[in-house]
Structures are given as C-alpha cells and as structure tokens.
Amino acid sequence: MMVPVEIDERLIEKHGITPEEYARIKSILGREPNFTELGIFSVMWSEHCSYKNSKPVLKLFPTEGSKILVKAGQENAGAVDIGKGQAVVFKIESHNHPSAVEPFQGAATGVGGILRDIFTMGARPILLMDSLRFGRLESPSTKHLFSGVISGIAHYGNCMGIPTVGGEIYFDDAYEGNPLVNVLALGIIEHKKLVKGAAKGEGNPVYYVGAATGRDGLGGASFASRELTEESHEDRPAVQVGDPFLEKLLMEACLELIETGAVVGMQDMGAAGLTCSTCETAARGNAGIEIDLQLVPRRETGMIPYEVMLSESQERMLIIVQDSKRRTVEQIFDKWDLHAVPIGHVKSGSKMIVRDGEETVADIPAKALTDEGPVYHRELKEPEYYEEAKHFNVENVSIPRNMGNVLKQLLSSLSIASKEWVYEQYDHMVKTDTVLLPGHDAALVRVKGRRIGIAVSTDCNGLYTYLDPYEGGKHAVAEAARNVVCSGAKPVAITNCLNFGSPMKPEIFWQFRRAVEGMRDACLKFHTPVTGGNVSFYNESPSGTVYPTPVVGMVGILDDIEHRIPSFFQKPGDEIFLMGRTGNDLGATQYLAVVHGIKSGVVPVLDLEREALLHEFMLAAGRESLLASAHDVSDGGLAVALAECLFGVRGKPLGAYLNLTELKETGIRADAILFGETASRVLVSVEPKKQKKLERLANQAGIECYHIGRVTEEQLRIDKYIHELSLELEMLYRSAIRKAMGE
Amino acid sequence: MNAVVVVFPGSNCDADCFHALSEVMGSRVKFVWHKERDLPKTDVVVLPGGFSYGDYLRTGAIARFSPIMSEVRRHAEKDRPVVGICNGFQILLEAGLLPGAMLRNRSLKFSCKFVHIQVANNQTMFTKAYRKHQILKMPIAHGEGNYFCDHDTLKELREKGRIAFRYVTENGEATDRANPNGSMDNIAGIFNERKNILGMMPHPERASEGVLSSTDGQGIWESLAECVGV
Known part of the structure; x- marks a missing residue:
C-alpha cells in the first residue's frame, strides 16, 4: 500500500468518517491527522469498536448483581462468581460479515476471537456454543455457506480442544446472503487470578506475543460496520485466516505466564488489532503507552505503519508485564515456540505514541479513541x-x-x-x-x-x-x-449478541x-444481569435486511x-x-x-x-x-x-x-x-x-x-x-x- | 500403577487421560513434555489425543520426531505397555510402532459420537478385564480414523490376534453401517506384534465415569493395573 499524498474528503469518506467526526478529530489533535492516525480513528470510532450508535440504548440493560465480578464493558468479557473462589467468564460475539464472504475462515476466526477474549482474562475456556442463521438450505449458495461455517467452527474448536456443546440454528429467507454466525465461549478462573486489560506501571514492557503480522483482515472492523453489497466479495482480504494450532499454543503460553504472577495486563488483538489493544490498555490503566512498529514481527514485507496498526492478523496478544519478569515471559514463549517481543513500554501521561523507528507516526490521547468517540441518538420510527x-x-x-x-x-x-x-x-x-x-x-x-x-x-x-x-x-x-x-x-446472567440491520434506518433502530x-x-x-456481548449492525444484503435477532446466551x-x-x-x-x-x-x-x-x-x-x-x-x-x-x-x-x-x-x-x-x-x-x-x-x-x-x-x-x-x-x-x-x-x-x- | 501422559504442543486429551487415570482409577500419573529426553520411571505410557502439531501435514506426522518418542520406543522395547488414543494412535502409526496408516473418514467430515466396539482379543495386557467379545460403548472424535493397511498386514493382524477392537452394531455385528469412518475390516484398534502397544481411535478416557454415560473404558485401565501388578 502507498501512503496517499494528501488527506482529502474522498479519503476521509472512504474511512467511514463524517465531516463532523473529522472536525472533532482535528480539535482533539489540534492539527490535521496523518494517514496512520486517520486509519486509527476510523477503526476505533467504527460502530464495531465504539458502539457509537448503540451505546445510549445499551445503557438500558441491567448490569448489576451480587454475583457480578466484572461488569459489562469493563473488560474483554464479564465475570460471574460461582462460589468457592471461582468465577465464570463468558461472552458471545458475531462474525457475520466475514462468514458471508468466506464462510470457513470467517467462522473459524470467529471462534478464535471469542476464545482470546476469554483467556486474555486469565480464564481457561471450557466450552463453546454457536447461534447460527442461514437462508433456505435449498439454495446452493446457502449450502456452501452452511457447510463452510460448520466446518470452520469444527476446525478451530476441535483443534483447540474446547468442546462445542450446543447452540441453535434457524433457516429462513430473511438471512439469505447475510448469515448470522454468533459464537459464545465460557471459561473458568479463580477470582484472584483475573487479569485486567490495563497498562500500568511506568516503564513496564509491552510485549507482542503470538503470530506475526500480515496484511490479512486489514480494516475488518470497518468492514463489519457497513452493509454487504454485491461487491463485498472484493473485501475478501478483510477476512482473516485462522490457525487454531497457533492459538492453542498461545492459550497455553498465556495461561502458564499468568500462573507466574508476572502479568500486569493483557489484551488480545482482535478487531482493530494492535491499534485497539494499545489504546484500550492505556485508557483502562490511566496511563500512556509507546510502541515501535519496527519491532513488530511481520510475515509480509513492505508493510507501512498504517497496515501494521490496522492488520487483524489472528492469534496475537499484547501483554504488559512487570519489568523484572522479562526473562520469565521469554522462557515460557520460547517453550511454546512463539514470538514474544518487547515492542514498547508503559509511559506516564495518557497518550498512545506509535513510532516507526525514529519517526513518530501516531500521537493521540488514548482515551480520545476509546471513550471520547462520537455518540449518536438515532431516529426511531415504528415500521x-x-x-x-x-x-x-x-x-x-x-x-x-x-x-x-x-x-x-x-x-x-x-x-x-x-x-x-x-x-x-x-x-x-x-x-x-x-x-x-x-x-x-x-x-x-x-x-x-x-x-x-x-x-x-x-x-x-x-x-x-x-x-x-x-x-x-x-x-x-x-x-x-x-x-x-x-x-x-x-x-x-446473560451475554447477548444483537444482530440488526442499519442503525441509520429509523425503522431498524x-x-x-x-x-x-x-x-x-x-x-x-x-x-439475570447482562455481563456484556456484542452489537452487529448493518446485517443487510442485496436481498434485504435480516430479522432483528438479539441472541441471548444464558x-x-x-x-x-x-x-x-x-x-x-x-x-x-x-x-x-x-x-x-x-x-x-x-x-x-x-x-x-x-x-x-x-x-x-x-x-x-x-x-x-x-x-x-x-x-x-x-x-x-x-x-x-x-x-x-x-x-x-x-x-x-x-x-x-x-x-x-x-x-x-x-x-x-x-x-x-x-x-x-x-x-x-x-x-x-x-x-x-x-x-x-x-x-x-x-x-x-x-x-x-x-x-x-x-x-x-x-x-x-x-x-x-x-x-x-x-x-x-x-x-x-x-x-x-x-x-x-x-x-x-x-x-x-x-x-x-x-x-x-x-x- | 504409575503412568505417564505425554504432552505434545497440540495435545488436548492429555488432561482427560490424566483425570481418568488419577482421579477415577487412582493411578500415580505424570505429564511429560514432548521436548523431554528422559522418561520418568513408569509402568505405562499414554499418547493422548489432540492435534499434536496442528496436523496440517498428516496427523501425527511431525510428532514422531519429538525427542520423547525415542524414549517411548525404548520403553516399548522392554515389553512395557504403550497406549495411543486417537491422535496418539496416529502418532504410533507414523512412528512405525504400529503398522498401517490413517485415511480421512469416508464422510470427509470430523465425527464425534458414541459408537459400539467389540473386544476382538481379550487375552492381552490391555483387554484382560473384558469378557470375550464384550461390546463396549465409547465415543469417537476424529477426522482421520479410517484405518488402512495392505493385504498381508491385514491377514497378519487377523491371524495373530492383533486386532484389538472392531466397530460393531449394538448387537455385535461388524457391518458397514456400524463402521463410522470406513476403516478396513471395521478396525477400531490394533496391537503390535508383542501386544504391548495398543493404538485405538475410540476414547476410553471419555467413557470412564457414569456421569459421562459410559464406564466401558475402565476395562483398559483395570487390565493394565492388573498386568503391572498394582
């Protein structure tokens, strides 16, 4: 990819950023953003990451309860007390758009992503469930989607050794061309071992662990935040490729590391990859963070900072550890034959600073990305x-x-x-x-x-x-x-995955x-309070809008x-x-x-x-x-x-x-x-x-x-x-x- | 009984085997990492199921090069028992400790369900606790369990009592319908020549407790315990 010479209206629009949002970005930065920063804002302020359209409505959910240990929105998944010092950590998430375009990998990486959300909190995943919707099975394209999704889920879950114990499937015209693939994972953990996704302790190293970074899944979060069209197949590069064996190694290594007490904070690189994990950990830890992209392991040559920051390559995690425990990290990841590279450190202040060697390619207040995105109160109309x-x-x-x-x-x-x-x-x-x-x-x-x-x-x-x-x-x-x-x-308690059409349409909202x-x-x-979940809007295809499908995982x-x-x-x-x-x-x-x-x-x-x-x-x-x-x-x-x-x-x-x-x-x-x-x-x-x-x-x-x-x-x-x-x-x-x- | 469960990076039935042997059967069990070059003193070695190295090439194809495998071989050469379950069976085939090879299931799909198998030879250290021709209910969970070998090998397996288990109907008929993966002669498990190595596709560790709807797998652990004298 080439760095564009100039950031013009067309480029801003292509990033799904409105003129008002762009003005807001300029006022936050006190200047024009560069290309990398524009990309960072576009994914962090996408519906998928920011919930800008759904937030005011999600506030209606009850989230309090005597057994709730980690509330909705605080961490990667909610946690509920099950007595004897143990807790369950669980969440459901959608991977609808990727599965519509590439069913096998789309579904497989959906499983991979939700599992990382669970073990990133220190919990060992113990089960998976799937809630699926397809069009009529009579059509050859639905058969292709159906068998692809099922074998994708099987491929990933089976290799990870985590049982897929149930779920539900409906077939209906309403899902023609826009299947719903919602995956729930649940893990178990001792309370005292719960890991937060926060960067703390000035000087503590920030480790990049797991798979190397490629161009796959570039801009997947933005891709998930618009309707599917006839041309969506051209978005195939926005679908990631999964490697469950690598994820199994990553899971074992992360859980082994957590046992040592070396971990300060951990966050998986899911939607919006390195971007999301760095700014979210900094924001949660009320700290600054600085990373150098030249240190990021890569599997493709010639990647520019924009691509490294927005890649959604699978099976990667960001771990902040105590400075004195560097050797522990490296030994454990070496045992599992995985990358573990310190790419930066926790800083004072509140900024996310991204360098490419000597050059600073992004300098943004972390909370501006995570907490200060736009919020919209969309119009309602009874259909x-x-x-x-x-x-x-x-x-x-x-x-x-x-x-x-x-x-x-x-x-x-x-x-x-x-x-x-x-x-x-x-x-x-x-x-x-x-x-x-x-x-x-x-x-x-x-x-x-x-x-x-x-x-x-x-x-x-x-x-x-x-x-x-x-x-x-x-x-x-x-x-x-x-x-x-x-x-x-x-x-x-419940987790939920809210699958709807475009929030811009008042009837849908x-x-x-x-x-x-x-x-x-x-x-x-x-x-039964809500411990978290996921909103998936824009579930529309040329043949129409899906039924509103708020899947509940109880x-x-x-x-x-x-x-x-x-x-x-x-x-x-x-x-x-x-x-x-x-x-x-x-x-x-x-x-x-x-x-x-x-x-x-x-x-x-x-x-x-x-x-x-x-x-x-x-x-x-x-x-x-x-x-x-x-x-x-x-x-x-x-x-x-x-x-x-x-x-x-x-x-x-x-x-x-x-x-x-x-x-x-x-x-x-x-x-x-x-x-x-x-x-x-x-x-x-x-x-x-x-x-x-x-x-x-x-x-x-x-x-x-x-x-x-x-x-x-x-x-x-x-x-x-x-x-x-x-x-x-x-x-x-x-x-x-x-x-x-x-x- | 002392047992060792070998852990390959992609093993995922290692903890299940450990649990069945230690918690259910009361054996003393140790995990041994595949990169180890020494095997602790043990009566039995278990190669558990899983996807040892992700199995993108062929199931078990890379695991056989793990350092621990030469120790496993040495253990077997002393006529001590080795049992490979599912992926463990595939590793034993790839390592040449058992004859034949695994093909993909004829359905070309992964298959996880309870099946019935029949004890084809109950005169071995793995099967003594079973009655002659006893029918067992046990789960399978594999994508490549379609056992294949050449004609001479099959003849030898049959004649020398080296077939351990066959897939059968509930009434003990080894029909094609009862065969979940297309295995030659409905083979679900085989022994080496000296019958101290067992490879099997069904999972006895998943059928060792009442709460899991079958205890038919216990016979294997009981047979081994009796054989090693504790």
Missing part, C-alpha cells in the same frame, strides 16, 4: 408492518385434517429438525465435562472437583422479534432462561430499541450435578404433565410458516410474572428430584415438543399416549393446541409415585398443571389427532438436514 401483523386474522387459516402429516412436516422442517449433522462435526465431549450432550434444552458441563454444573443456552426467535421486537426481546431472554431451568440450573427494552424487562424480572448454575434433568422421557409408565396454560396462540408460529406459508400474526404474549413463577416451580421440583425429564415447549408447539421427548436413545424411541380433554375444554382450536406456541410452558415426566407431590407443588406455586398422558413404547398417540410410529418420526427428525445436504 408499517408492525400494526399490519397484529391485524392478521388467524380465523382465515383453515384447520388441517391430517394432523399427523403436519407433525411430520414440522419435524422435518430444518429449523426444528435434529442438528446432529452439525454437532457430530464438533468435538463436544473433549475435556470430559459435558454431562448433557447436544440435543438437550441446555448444555450442561460439570466442574471437576466440585458438585456444581454450569448450564448454558443460546436462544432467539427472529420471526417473533421481527413481528414484535419488544415481545421478541422478552422471549429471547425467557426461553434461554427456561431452557437452563429445564436442566435443573438456576439462571444467573426502532426494532433495536424495542428489542433491548424487552430484554431489559425480562432480565430485571429474572435477576448461563445458569446447578448446585449438584446429580440433580440434573434430561430433556427426554426416561421410561414407559412415567406420567406426562404440561405445566402452564395453553392459549389460542398461532401467530408467528413455525406451524403457520411451514404449513401455511404465513409469517405474520400476533406474537405470543409473554407474561413475565407467570414465567418467573414457572422457573421457581421448576427449580423447586428439581431440588426435590421430582422430575424424570423436562423440555420446554417452543418452536412447533406441544406436538413437536412431545415427539422430541421420545428421541432420547438413538434408534429406540419411546412412545406416548395423550388425552387432551382438559385442554380442549378451553375452546381452543385443535391446531393451536397441537402446534400453537403459547409461552411459559414446560413438558415434564415423572414417576407415578411422585405424581401427587408434583401436583401439590404446582398448586402451591400457582402453576397450571395438566396431567395429559403417559410414556409408552413405540407409538405417539395424541388424543384423536395423531397416531404415528415413533421410529418413523425419529427418522424424519434426524435425517432432514442430512437429506437437504444431499447425503
């Missing part, structure tokens, strides 16, 4: 479709005659069908802690040496959130919490604001792993109960979408009060070991949930015999009983001798409790509506994705 959807009259939808066929259609629809084609490609058992394997409502891992388990679930119904962002936001939090509760664990308000209300009700704690609850029925003879009332809720259902081709209607209203009561009841029932299984009723409604409960042992499904008289008496349509998605419901099975106790407990808790049937063998018989062989249903459910992929 027209919002009211229209509410007036959709479900009375005009005909009730199908053959409900068995409807069930089969739903079980083999790709958003509902088994995701085993996906999770079998992930090593989900390495570390030997995965107690509930993928396929259950929540993933559950044990903590060796303790009785507790950690449950995690990611959830979001994009269609709900599109039709009613406020309700959709509530649902995302509530369903994630319900899934965690179904495993027996108590929800403690309205979706964003309303969804966040819904999430906030649910988080407050469940006492973390819960189970006091005793022996009290875990599986999602599947356990044995014939157990009694089946539906907890929670069923309404006439057909709006926005998978049933309407798949069977009738309608994506409209009133989103099932979520009563937070009832939902919270349900959680308390479930946790109490779990503590008393009343439940043989628990599965939440969501996509596809009661009939789909019932069928899913049968598939615990591959090839040997159980059966169930259901009598829905009690539900029918409420005057609800048959298709709403079977496939409606009324919120706040859980399907449980109990041993006959525990039945009375369960009913009593439900009664005390004020939870409706319908005894709807019994676990049997071989056949699913739902009242007079459905009578099918379980094995046939299981085959459809398990093979749908495999078939769609042409295998």
Whole structure:
C-alpha cells in the first residue's frame, strides 16, 4: 500500500468518517491527522469498536448483581462468581460479515476471537456454543455457506480442544446472503487470578506475543460496520485466516505466564488489532503507552505503519508485564515456540505514541479513541408492518385434517429438525465435562472437583422479534432462561449478541430499541444481569435486511450435578404433565410458516410474572428430584415438543399416549393446541409415585398443571389427532438436514 | 500403577487421560513434555489425543520426531505397555510402532459420537478385564480414523490376534453401517506384534465415569493395573 499524498474528503469518506467526526478529530489533535492516525480513528470510532450508535440504548440493560465480578464493558468479557473462589467468564460475539464472504475462515476466526477474549482474562475456556442463521438450505449458495461455517467452527474448536456443546440454528429467507454466525465461549478462573486489560506501571514492557503480522483482515472492523453489497466479495482480504494450532499454543503460553504472577495486563488483538489493544490498555490503566512498529514481527514485507496498526492478523496478544519478569515471559514463549517481543513500554501521561523507528507516526490521547468517540441518538420510527401483523386474522387459516402429516412436516422442517449433522462435526465431549450432550434444552458441563454444573443456552426467535421486537426481546431472554431451568440450573446472567440491520434506518433502530427494552424487562424480572456481548449492525444484503435477532446466551448454575434433568422421557409408565396454560396462540408460529406459508400474526404474549413463577416451580421440583425429564415447549408447539421427548436413545424411541380433554375444554382450536406456541410452558415426566407431590407443588406455586398422558413404547398417540410410529418420526427428525445436504 | 501422559504442543486429551487415570482409577500419573529426553520411571505410557502439531501435514506426522518418542520406543522395547488414543494412535502409526496408516473418514467430515466396539482379543495386557467379545460403548472424535493397511498386514493382524477392537452394531455385528469412518475390516484398534502397544481411535478416557454415560473404558485401565501388578 502507498501512503496517499494528501488527506482529502474522498479519503476521509472512504474511512467511514463524517465531516463532523473529522472536525472533532482535528480539535482533539489540534492539527490535521496523518494517514496512520486517520486509519486509527476510523477503526476505533467504527460502530464495531465504539458502539457509537448503540451505546445510549445499551445503557438500558441491567448490569448489576451480587454475583457480578466484572461488569459489562469493563473488560474483554464479564465475570460471574460461582462460589468457592471461582468465577465464570463468558461472552458471545458475531462474525457475520466475514462468514458471508468466506464462510470457513470467517467462522473459524470467529471462534478464535471469542476464545482470546476469554483467556486474555486469565480464564481457561471450557466450552463453546454457536447461534447460527442461514437462508433456505435449498439454495446452493446457502449450502456452501452452511457447510463452510460448520466446518470452520469444527476446525478451530476441535483443534483447540474446547468442546462445542450446543447452540441453535434457524433457516429462513430473511438471512439469505447475510448469515448470522454468533459464537459464545465460557471459561473458568479463580477470582484472584483475573487479569485486567490495563497498562500500568511506568516503564513496564509491552510485549507482542503470538503470530506475526500480515496484511490479512486489514480494516475488518470497518468492514463489519457497513452493509454487504454485491461487491463485498472484493473485501475478501478483510477476512482473516485462522490457525487454531497457533492459538492453542498461545492459550497455553498465556495461561502458564499468568500462573507466574508476572502479568500486569493483557489484551488480545482482535478487531482493530494492535491499534485497539494499545489504546484500550492505556485508557483502562490511566496511563500512556509507546510502541515501535519496527519491532513488530511481520510475515509480509513492505508493510507501512498504517497496515501494521490496522492488520487483524489472528492469534496475537499484547501483554504488559512487570519489568523484572522479562526473562520469565521469554522462557515460557520460547517453550511454546512463539514470538514474544518487547515492542514498547508503559509511559506516564495518557497518550498512545506509535513510532516507526525514529519517526513518530501516531500521537493521540488514548482515551480520545476509546471513550471520547462520537455518540449518536438515532431516529426511531415504528415500521408499517408492525400494526399490519397484529391485524392478521388467524380465523382465515383453515384447520388441517391430517394432523399427523403436519407433525411430520414440522419435524422435518430444518429449523426444528435434529442438528446432529452439525454437532457430530464438533468435538463436544473433549475435556470430559459435558454431562448433557447436544440435543438437550441446555448444555450442561460439570466442574471437576466440585458438585456444581454450569448450564448454558443460546436462544432467539427472529420471526417473533421481527413481528414484535419488544415481545421478541422478552422471549429471547425467557426461553434461554427456561431452557437452563429445564436442566435443573438456576439462571444467573446473560451475554447477548444483537444482530440488526442499519442503525441509520429509523425503522431498524426502532426494532433495536424495542428489542433491548424487552430484554431489559425480562432480565430485571429474572435477576439475570447482562455481563456484556456484542452489537452487529448493518446485517443487510442485496436481498434485504435480516430479522432483528438479539441472541441471548444464558448461563445458569446447578448446585449438584446429580440433580440434573434430561430433556427426554426416561421410561414407559412415567406420567406426562404440561405445566402452564395453553392459549389460542398461532401467530408467528413455525406451524403457520411451514404449513401455511404465513409469517405474520400476533406474537405470543409473554407474561413475565407467570414465567418467573414457572422457573421457581421448576427449580423447586428439581431440588426435590421430582422430575424424570423436562423440555420446554417452543418452536412447533406441544406436538413437536412431545415427539422430541421420545428421541432420547438413538434408534429406540419411546412412545406416548395423550388425552387432551382438559385442554380442549378451553375452546381452543385443535391446531393451536397441537402446534400453537403459547409461552411459559414446560413438558415434564415423572414417576407415578411422585405424581401427587408434583401436583401439590404446582398448586402451591400457582402453576397450571395438566396431567395429559403417559410414556409408552413405540407409538405417539395424541388424543384423536395423531397416531404415528415413533421410529418413523425419529427418522424424519434426524435425517432432514442430512437429506437437504444431499447425503 | 504409575503412568505417564505425554504432552505434545497440540495435545488436548492429555488432561482427560490424566483425570481418568488419577482421579477415577487412582493411578500415580505424570505429564511429560514432548521436548523431554528422559522418561520418568513408569509402568505405562499414554499418547493422548489432540492435534499434536496442528496436523496440517498428516496427523501425527511431525510428532514422531519429538525427542520423547525415542524414549517411548525404548520403553516399548522392554515389553512395557504403550497406549495411543486417537491422535496418539496416529502418532504410533507414523512412528512405525504400529503398522498401517490413517485415511480421512469416508464422510470427509470430523465425527464425534458414541459408537459400539467389540473386544476382538481379550487375552492381552490391555483387554484382560473384558469378557470375550464384550461390546463396549465409547465415543469417537476424529477426522482421520479410517484405518488402512495392505493385504498381508491385514491377514497378519487377523491371524495373530492383533486386532484389538472392531466397530460393531449394538448387537455385535461388524457391518458397514456400524463402521463410522470406513476403516478396513471395521478396525477400531490394533496391537503390535508383542501386544504391548495398543493404538485405538475410540476414547476410553471419555467413557470412564457414569456421569459421562459410559464406564466401558475402565476395562483398559483395570487390565493394565492388573498386568503391572498394582
């Protein structure tokens, strides 16, 4: 790259900087910025790094809680106390744009990036989850994206030896050309070992460790901050290339170094690479920092300072260590055959000074980049479709005659069908802690040496959130919490990844604001503060804007792993109960979408009060070991949930015999009983001798409790509506994705 | 029993093997870094799973040059047991301590799931604790587990009782459907000629505790403990 002679309007615009922002840069510096500085401001003030458009709305989230050790926004990820001096550190992040352009590397480096966020705090990552959205799998381009993303995640996670224990996947036209790839990582650490991303102690050396710097990923943060266009493929150099083996070495070396107590501060080089890590550590440490780019290990020749500062080459970290511990650093990184080069030091003052040998190429107050960026209060406008959807009259939808066929259609629809084609490609058992394997409502891992388990679930119904962002936001939090509760664990905190279109469009920003308000209300009700996450705007492609998709990653704690609850029925003879009332809720259902081709209607209203009561009841029932299984009723409604409960042992499904008289008496349509998605419901099975106790407990808790049937063998018989062989249903459910992929 | 778990830079089942041997089976276990040139006094050497060197070339292709491997070889020459699991098996093949080679799974995809394997020879120091033809439930997790060897080698493996485990159905049939990766003769694990080296693709360390839904892997550790006399 050549250094341009002059910084003109065109160049400024190309950097995504507005004339007002440029004026602000000039007033901060007291002069015109040079080319390198312009690049630095452009990435640090991009939406991806600065949250300039989302900040005022994100402030709505509750972030306080008695168990919160590191709050949202303070560090690279949030930390929550899990007792006995231990904490979990977790976060979810998007890698949507890179994955749209180069699915394998885009997804792989998404995994790499989120893992660095975890071990940069000193925590050892123990699990990964993925929340993915694609267009319709029928199209060859979606097949390419889907298989590329899955193998990219598998490639990186498997090699790192960190189990990918679950997640969720939806296929919908709304994501055509703009897939969502959100990756959650969770790590575990002793409180006293938590590392801050701060530069402190004048004179302490600043080490560059890990991979050498190349031109890959140049300006990735800015790339992520605009819409995808037909020309986005030309941005392929903005996608980084990942090397999981190198990251494994980097992780082991960093964790080993932290054990020695030599580390003052650590920060990974993710978005905006060296730029972000230097100015953020300086700003957090209330210090200055100075680095010399000539000392930075490189893998390409002729790189100019601008490129070195903006490169997003993977598997690199910045570590500030005590001056007396230089040898320790070098010995450890030598053991792992990695670069560890002192490229600068902590200074007094508050400036980030970048030199290229003798020449100073950037001289900027660090906090101007991190804390003093522009903040925008974007315009809001309720979109027209919002009211229209509410007036959709479900009375005009005909009730199908053959409900068995409807069930089969739903079980083999790709958003509902088994995701085993996906999770079998992930090593989900390495570390030997995965107690509930993928396929259950929540993933559950044990903590060796303790009785507790950690449950995690990611959830979001994009269609709900599109039709009613406020309700959709509530649902995302509530369903994630319900899934965690179904495993027996108590929800403690969330991380979120907010995937939306362009914030410049008032209708989109309205979706964003309303969804966040819904999430906030649910988080407050469940006492699950937000510990951090990520905002991904500009999820638009030539075929349109994605559904607003605020993915929630809920973390819960189970006091005793022996009290875990599986999602599947356990044995014939157990009694089946539906907890929670069923309404006439057909709006926005998978049933309407798949069977009738309608994506409209009133989103099932979520009563937070009832939902919270349900959680308390479930946790109490779990503590008393009343439940043989628990599965939440969501996509596809009661009939789909019932069928899913049968598939615990591959090839040997159980059966169930259901009598829905009690539900029918409420005057609800048959298709709403079977496939409606009324919120706040859980399907449980109990041993006959525990039945009375369960009913009593439900009664005390004020939870409706319908005894709807019994676990049997071989056949699913739902009242007079459905009578099918379980094995046939299981085959459809398990093979749908495999078939769609042409295998 | 004293055991050593060798740690290559990209090993990722090292801690799992350590846990199964020490916490579950009560053995005295040590990690040994691959750059070491000495092996501490031990009864058993375990080469764990993982991606030893990232495995961008071929699985295990570079690990065999690690300094510790000559010590592992010497340990084996004294008829002492060496077990290579998953990537450890691949390293043993690359090092020539076991015959044959690994191809990519026939699905061309990484595959992680529980499978059934049958004990093909229960008269060895690794398999004594199992019943004859016992069927075990154990997970696999690999992208290259498609065992291949030439005709003569296969004949010898069969005739000399050197096949340790075969992939089978739940009822013990070694069918093509039961074969998760395309391995020749449904082979899941083999022995060297003197039967003191075992290489296997399934993970016994992931099937050594009830909480992980199978304890069928314990037999390997129990057999070894019995054999070395503690």
